Amino acid sequence: MxxxxxxxxxxxGESTNWWxxxxxxxxxxxxxxxxxxxxxIFPPDYxxxxxxxxxxxxxxxxxxxxxxxxxxxxxVIGTEWETKEIFRKNFEHNFLxxxxxxxxxxxxxxxxxxKIAEYVEAQREIKKARLPEEKKQERxxxxxxxxxxxxGIVDGKREKISNIIVEPPGLFRGRGQHPKAGYIKAxxxxxxxxxxVGKSNLVPKCPVPGHAWKNVVHNSYVTWLAYYKDxxxxxxxxxxxxxxxxxxFKGLNDKLKYEKARKLRGLIDGIRSDYFDKIKKDNQVNxxxxxxLYLIDKLALRVGNEKTEDEADTVGCCSxxxxxxxxxxxxxxxxxxxxxxxxxxxxxxxxxxxxxxxxKKFVEGxxxxxxxxxxxxxxxxNEYLKTFMKSLSAxxxxxxxxxxxxxxxxxxxxNKKMQVEEKVQxxxxxxxxxxxxxxxxxxxxxxxxxQMEKMQDKLKDKLESLSLLETHLKGFLSKKIAQNADKKLPxxxxxxxxxxxxxxxxxxNMEIKLKMKDDNKTIALGxxxxxxxxxxxxxAWCKNNEVPIEKVFPKALRSKFIWAMYTxxxxxx
DNA sequence: TGCGAGACTTGGAAAAATCTTA
DNA sequence: TAAGATTTTTCCAAGTCTCGCA
Numbered sequence: 001m002x003x004x005x006x007x008x009x010x011x012x013g014e015s016t017n018w019w020x021x022x023x024x025x026x027x028x029x030x031x032x033x034x035x036x037x038x039x040x041i042f043p044p045d046y047x048x049x050x051x052x053x054x055x056x057x058x059x060x061x062x063x064x065x066x067x068x069x070x071x072x073x074x075x076v077i078g079t080e081w082e083t084k085e086i087f088r089k090n091f092e093h094n095f096l097x098x099x100x101x102x103x104x105x106x107x108x109x110x111x112x113x114x115k116i117a118e119y120v121e122a123q124r125e126i127k128k129a130r131l132p133e134e135k136k137q138e139r140x141x142x143x144x145x146x147x148x149x150x151x152g153i154v155d156g157k158r159e160k161i162s163n164i165i166v167e168p169p170g171l172f173r174g175r176g177q178h179p180k181a182g183y184i185k186a187x188x189x190x191x192x193x194x195x196x197v198g199k200s201n202l203v204p205k206c207p208v209p210g211h212a213w214k215n216v217v218h219n220s221y222v223t224w225l226a227y228y229k230d231x232x233x234x235x236x237x238x239x240x241x242x243x244x245x246x247x248x249f250k251g252l253n254d255k256l257k258y259e260k261a262r263k264l265r266g267l268i269d270g271i272r273s274d275y276f277d278k279i280k281k282d283n284q285v286n287x288x289x290x291x292x293l294y295l296i297d298k299l300a301l302r303v304g305n306e307k308t309e310d311e312a313d314t315v316g317c318c319s320x321x322x323x324x325x326x327x328x329x330x331x332x333x334x335x336x337x338x339x340x341x342x343x344x345x346x347x348x349x350x351x352x353x354x355x356x357x358x359x360k361k362f363v364e365g366x367x368x369x370x371x372x373x374x375x376x377x378x379x380x381x382n383e384y385l386k387t388f389m390k391s392l393s394a395x396x397x398x399x400x401x402x403x404x405x406x407x408x409x410x411x412x413x414x415n416k417k418m419q420v421e422e423k424v425q426x427x428x429x430x431x432x433x434x435x436x437x438x439x440x441x442x443x444x445x446x447x448x449x450x451q452m453e454k455m456q457d458k459l460k461d462k463l464e465s466l467s468l469l470e471t472h473l474k475g476f477l478s479k480k481i482a483q484n485a486d487k488k489l490p491x492x493x494x495x496x497x498x499x500x501x502x503x504x505x506x507x508x509n510m511e512i513k514l515k516m517k518d519d520n521k522t523i524a525l526g527x528x529x530x531x532x533x534x535x536x537x538x539x540a541w542c543k544n545n546e547v548p549i550e551k552v553f554p555k556a557l558r559s560k561f562i563w564a565m566y567t568x569x570x571x572x573x
Numbered sequence: 574t575g576c577g578a579g580a581c582t583t584g585g586a587a588a589a590a591t592c593t594t595a
Numbered sequence: 596t597a598a599g600a601t602t603t604t605t606c607c608a609a610g611t612c613t614c615g616c617a
Contacts, residue, residue, distance in 0.1 A: 162605095163605090163606085163607090167606085167607070172608090173586090173607085173608075174608075174609090175584095175585080175586095175608065175609075178608090178609095222579090222580065222581090223580085223581080224580075224581090227579095227580090237608080237609080238578085238579070238580085239607080240579095240580070240581080242580095242581085250582095253581080253582085254582095257582085302583095302610070302611080303610095303611070303612090304610095305610075305611065305612085307609095307610095311609080312609085314609085314610090316610085316611095339610095340583080340584065340585095340609060340610055341583095341584055341585060341608075341609065341610085342609095343584085343585080377575095378611080378612080379574095379575090379612085379613095382611095382612070382613095393611075393612060393613095394611080394612090395582085395583090395610090395611060395612080398583095440584080440585085441585080442585060442586080443585080443586080445600095445601095447599090447600090451599090451600075524584085524585065526584095526585090526603090527583070527584060527585080530583085530584095531582070531583055531584085532583090554602075554603055554604085555603080555604095556603070556604065557603095
């Protein structure tokens with residue numbers, strides 16, 4: 001077999017790779033013994049441009065603080081954020097708070113940001129028009145900083161950090177109908193940052209003169225290097241600074257995740273028969289547990305934790321409402337709800353008759369806004385799962401089903417003679433099935449229709465030249481001179497035949513490309529690749545079928561899944 | 574038991590990088 | 596060889612799930 005993957009060569013006796021170590025220290029308890037890093041860095045200060053805002057036609061000069069916020073709004077103009085009601089309302093509320101109560105600015109509608117927006121646009125153009133040389137210099141400067149402070153040292157090993165620059169201030173872009181979208185994210189200071197380093201390691205120097213970190217801790221039971229929380233936004237989550245995906249911390253956890261899903265594979269038959277028992281004969285609580293788990297297993301739904309009022313109103317399995325389900329003939333149901341990131345889940349499926357009957361009962365006598373599964377919680381469901389395996393939880397089913405589906409689909413491959421491109425397409429088709437199962441969507445790309453038309457035109461051209469060649473060939477066969485002899489057509493019968501073969505391939509490739517583009521229009525393939533499908537399935541398949549791994553895993557994924565790159569061709573999930 | 578804090582994974586959009594094409 | 600298309604990476608929002616506390 002050819003060497004398909006460029007891997008670091010192992011030296012004799014060397015075992016510095018965590019995935020090759022027989023005995024891993026108990027990672028579930030203590031994560032590290034020594035931890036050293038440079039802390040975080042802050043985005044550059046705001047540089048005022050002194051362009052006024054116009055209010056009722058009158059130029060109003062702004063303080064730097066007001067101006068910065070006005071500039072954020074200006075950069076939103078022309079996007080859908082500008083007209084999004086909640087975003088607009090919250091922004092107005094928070095923007096007006098920056099002015100004293102006797103200030104004449106009282107309403108966003110009367111604010112004219114045109115001049116600032118022009119400035120923002122001009123800045124964009126300048127950035128876009130940078131010469132390649134400038135871009136290169138910028139990139140190199142960035143890399144230098146990254147090289148200097150973008151790494152930490154964990155137990156003596158140098159590891160990449162994923163996010164050393166703290167989040168810049170700006171407008172909070174909550175998805176869907178997030179009730180707080182449009183709020184102002186504050187500029188963070190060192191006094192907002194808690195640093196985590198080893199007790200005997202150097203505490204990173206605060207990069208802002210005259211300031212100090214909020215706190216320095218030595219917590220070896222966690223993997224974060226620092227955390228912060230926006231001091232102004234009560235609803236905002238804590239943000240952590242972690243090592244990059246290629247690190248041991250992330251890689252080991254990732255591997256453990258897939259191993260857990262593999263364990264589930266061994267238990268799945270028993271679990272399925274158990275939840276079918278619950279579905280059929282137990283009491284109401286158990287009926288709901290069994291039914292919910294059935295949906296999670298069959299449809300790869302998320303578990304659906306309760307949400308607070310400060311979040312968008314989305315649901316998962318346990319939080320489904322009566323309004324999200326409708327019943328069809330032949331034991332079919334339609335689920336229609338907004339899931340994570342307010343992505344719509346809309347699916348009509350045939351389900352088990354007992355489940356169908358249960359669901360109908362759960363809905364009986366309830367209002368549209370009431371919970372379908374009112375007797376269970378995500379905690380009680382996960383507790384039920386713990387009876388099968390200590391570490392089992394609902395999300396493992398998504399990992400398990402995604403991986404099993406990929407493996408099953410890839411196993412159907414039986415044409416090693418295919419071109420690599422066709423093999424990759426086969427893989428992509430399998431990937432897409434998984435993405436559809438997990439409901440990973442993306443919005444239709446800009447200009448999609450135009451691009452499709454262009455491709456259709458090209459295909460038409462190709463078909464035309466093919467038929468031209470075929471006519472030309474007939475000319476040879478009937479010993480007549482072809483009609484289009486003036487055009488550049490092959491001068492011999494043999495060459496014409498060859499040209500026809502080439503043209504046919506070209507047509508076929510174009511058709512495939514066109515179909516792929518259309519099929520992938522709203523399907524996001526990356527999420528399942530990055531998070532759900534065990535990479536070892538992909539690596540083994542690639543090795544078996546002589547597909548270079550870089551055709552399916554780009555650089556970042558290859559280093560994220562470095563632990564899976566040595567997988568044997570015979571490996572199975 | 575219910576709840577919120579805390580830590581970690583998962584997610585789509587946008588930016589940046591790279592490839593393709595006229 | 597620049598513009599456009601496509602792929603890859605970055606960004607940061609939004610999930611899951613455990614744990615400790617009242």
